[in-house]
Amino acid sequence: MRTTPCGHDDGSDVIVVGGGAAGLAAASAAASDGATVTLVEREGHLGGILQQCIHNGFGLHRFGEELTGPEYAARDARMVEADPSIRVLMDTSVLAVDGDDDAFDVTLVGPEVGMAHMSARSVVFACGSRERGRGAIGIAGSRPAGVYTAGSAQRLCNCDGALVGRRVVVLGSGDIGLIMARRMTWQGAHVLMVCELASEPGGLRRNIAQCLDDNSIPLHLSTTVTRVFGHDRLEAVEIADVDPRTLVPVPGTERRVECDTLLLSVGLIPENAVITATGAEIDQTTGGPAVDESLETSVPGVFVAGNELHVHDLVDFVSEEGGAAGHAAAAHALGDADRDAAPTWVRVTKGEGVGSLTPQRLRDPADEVTLRLRVRSRMTDAVISIMSGDAVVKRVRKRVVVPSEMQTVRLTPADLAPVTGDLVVSCSEREGVE
Amino acid sequence: MSDVERREFTCVRCPMGCSLTVSLDDGVVTDVTGNGCPRGHAYGEHEATHPERVVTSLVRVAGDFRPVSVKTVSPVPKECVADVLAAVAATTVEPPVSIGDVLVPDVCGTGVDVVATRASA
Ligand SMILES: Cc1cc2nc3c(=O)[nH]c(=O)nc-3n(C[C@H](O)[C@H](O)[C@H](O)COP(=O)(O)OP(=O)(O)OC[C@H]3O[C@@H](n4cnc5c(N)ncnc54)[C@H](O)[C@@H]3O)c2cc1C
Ligand code: SF4
Numbered sequence: 246m247r248t249t250p251c252g253h254d255d256g257s258d259v260i261v262v263g264g265g266a267a268g269l270a271a272a273s274a275a276a277s278d279g280a281t282v283t284l285v286e287r288e289g290h291l292g293g294i295l296q297q298c299i300h301n302g303f304g305l306h307r308f309g310e311e312l313t314g315p316e317y318a319a320r321d322a323r324m325v326e327a328d329p330s331i332r333v334l335m336d337t338s339v340l341a342v343d344g345d346d347d348a349f350d351v352t353l354v355g356p357e358v359g360m361a362h363m364s365a366r367s368v369v370f371a372c373g374s375r376e377r378g379r380g381a382i383g384i385a386g387s388r389p390a391g392v393y394t395a396g397s398a399q400r401l402c403n404c405d406g407a408l409v410g411r412r413v414v415v416l417g418s419g420d421i422g423l424i425m426a427r428r429m430t431w432q433g434a435h436v437l438m439v440c441e442l443a444s445e446p447g448g449l450r451r452n453i454a455q456c457l458d459d460n461s462i463p464l465h466l467s468t469t470v471t472r473v474f475g476h477d478r479l480e481a482v483e484i485a486d487v488d489p490r491t492l493v494p495v496p497g498t499e500r501r502v503e504c505d506t507l508l509l510s511v512g513l514i515p516e517n518a519v520i521t522a523t524g525a526e527i528d529q530t531t532g533g534p535a536v537d538e539s540l541e542t543s544v545p546g547v548f549v550a551g552n553e554l555h556v557h558d559l560v561d562f563v564s565e566e567g568g569a570a571g572h573a574a575a576a577h578a579l580g581d582a583d584r585d586a587a588p589t590w591v592r593v594t595k596g597e598g599v600g601s602l603t604p605q606r607l608r609d610p611a612d613e614v615t616l617r618l619r620v621r622s623r624m625t626d627a628v629i630s631i632m633s634g635d636a637v638v639k640r641v642r643k644r645v646v647v648p649s650e651m652q653t654v655r656l657t658p659a660d661l662a663p664v665t666g667d668l669v670v671s672c673s674e675r676e677g678v679e
Numbered sequence: 680m681s682d683v684e685r686r687e688f689t690c691v692r693c694p695m696g697c698s699l700t701v702s703l704d705d706g707v708v709t710d711v712t713g714n715g716c717p718r719g720h721a722y723g724e725h726e727a728t729h730p731e732r733v734v735t736s737l738v739r740v741a742g743d744f745r746p747v748s749v750k751t752v753s754p755v756p757k758e759c760v761a762d763v764l765a766a767v768a769a770t771t772v773e774p775p776v777s778i779g780d781v782l783v784p785d786v787c788g789t790g791v792d793v794v795a796t797r798a799s800a
Contacts, residue, residue: 299748299796300735313735315748315797319778403737406746431736431764450696454689645695
């Protein structure tokens with residue numbers, strides 16, 4: 246352990262950055278393997294985004310019941326708080342992680358530690374995701390109050406008790422936008438419409454039915470917001486039809502919609518502010534770091550899980566992934582003979598139909614591997630195939646695959662036996678089937 | 680002449696999201712089409728005759744600007760959703776609140792309790 250001038254140092258075997266579903270699972274897993282763990286959370290509560298997701302639909306796979314987000318978070322938080330080998334630092338931000346392999350220097354700031362350096366042998370990043378804002382989609386017009394990302398409106402409403410507006414237009418039909426359209430309606434606002442640039446809704450059909458149809462909220466596909474009006478507060482937006490192929494607004498279709506609030510639900514991207522500075526390689530398609538099957542990044546000893554790796558739609562899989570990263574981080578910290586062996590790298594690449602994929606490489610192609618992927622477009626009667634050269638490693642049939650549902654494929658050592666070189670993962674509709 | 684009616688639903692039981700058409704005769708389901716599997720038949724029948732929803736919302740806590748989140752412990756009839764929301768919105772509770780505390784018993788006479796899903800100190 247090392248003491249620094251600007252703060253005391255209680256080094257840990259494993260430091261977990263972020264106390265959402267992924268970080269909570271990682272901390273518990275690493276502690277259960279005998280590691281000492283420090284969990285650092287920037288907010289005043291554990292559970293991350295789950296605290297603002299007050300609707301039900303969490304934990305069906307893991308607990309066999311449909312919990313709300315805060316209930317799911319509470320189950321994991323209780324376990325972490327009761328574990329004597331986990332130290333939890335709340336209201337504390339990790340600013341930087343320097344060093345490598347098993348001598349990391351983590352810079353953090355918070356009320357309990359002040360500005361401090363802390364040493365660790367492994368680091369698990371579980372910082373979640375951030376929302377794309379208006380800057381990312383470029384809407385013309387003034388800069389009035391009343392334009393929010395759907396997630397920040399959700400937090401203001403569900404955690405801070407503030408309804409952000411009364412007459413609402415939602416741009417983007419991702420699940421957060423759909424859920425917020427229902428929430429704002431249920432809290433007494435008038436949600437006028439949801440506009441979606443694409444010709445297909447971004448969110449799950451289940452949410453279209455239960456959030457929009459149930460509340461008679463119209464969904465306008467191939468429609469976007471082209472301009473906002475208002476000086477101090479939003480007064481109206483201009484919407485327009487878009488050409489379904491080019492996604493360019495069609496001149497002459499513009500119309501004005503009077504509203505005081507615009508919610509943007511135009512996608513999530515992994516929160517990579519801190520991990521990027523470690524030098525970890527980033528995959529441009531997932532937006533998160535590239536990892537091997539143990540969720541280790543290109544920097545040995547740095548692991549990543551949850552939305553920071555690859556934006557997930559089911560928290561159950563986020564927890565599973567956090568657990569896997571925690572076990573691997575503990576193994577790295579405590580010294581594991583298997584991990585010391587020189588790896589025989591195998592690359593895992595995206596073939597036809599696959600939009601994003603993790604892990605991007607395998608360290609030991611004889612181990613169990615969990616592949617997670619998103620397809621590019623909706624397909625029915627689809628087959629996900631994993632090939633190694635001409636050899637079929639695995640084929641999985643799916644009645645339907647949609648980009649909004651992450652697919653999970655598990656490969657056993659037996660599946661991986663014929664692997665001789667790089668793996669290619671693709672997804673297509675079966676021949677001769679519409 | 681009997682009262683024949685056709686209604687459209689989206690099945691939410693799996694990501695296929697099949698478009699169901701349910702035929703009713705005097706309120707009795709006579710046919711479900713468009714379902715990709717038997718689960719869709721059951722869903723269509725249920726949605727057409729007695730649709731239900733779990734309601735999640737917020738309850739004010741005295742002395743705190745932060746509300747607690749709540750849910751109905753089981754689904755309530757869909758036509759009661761607006762009344763349940765109004766009853767929940769009209770409620771203010773005293774802290775502390777623990778997860779699982781019953782905040783509105785037998786909401787709107789549905790026989791279903793509204794419980795806290797988040798704690799408040
Ligand atoms: C609106 C919405 C609805 C959803 N609905 C469902 C659903 O119905 N069912 C379902 O299963 N899943 C659902 N999900 C998905 C699931 O809830 C999330 O994928 C999951 O909770 C993400 O967990 P995470 O730990 O990766 O990230 P987060 O929960 O975002 O946690 C990241 C944590 O890291 C902290 N942090 C970030 N940077 C730092 C730093 N530098 N230092 C310290 N701390 C830091 C943050 O404060 C945060 O607490 C939904 C998600 C959203 C957004
Ligand atoms: S009918 Fe069957 S296949 Fe279609 S959405 Fe419902 S459960 Fe899925």
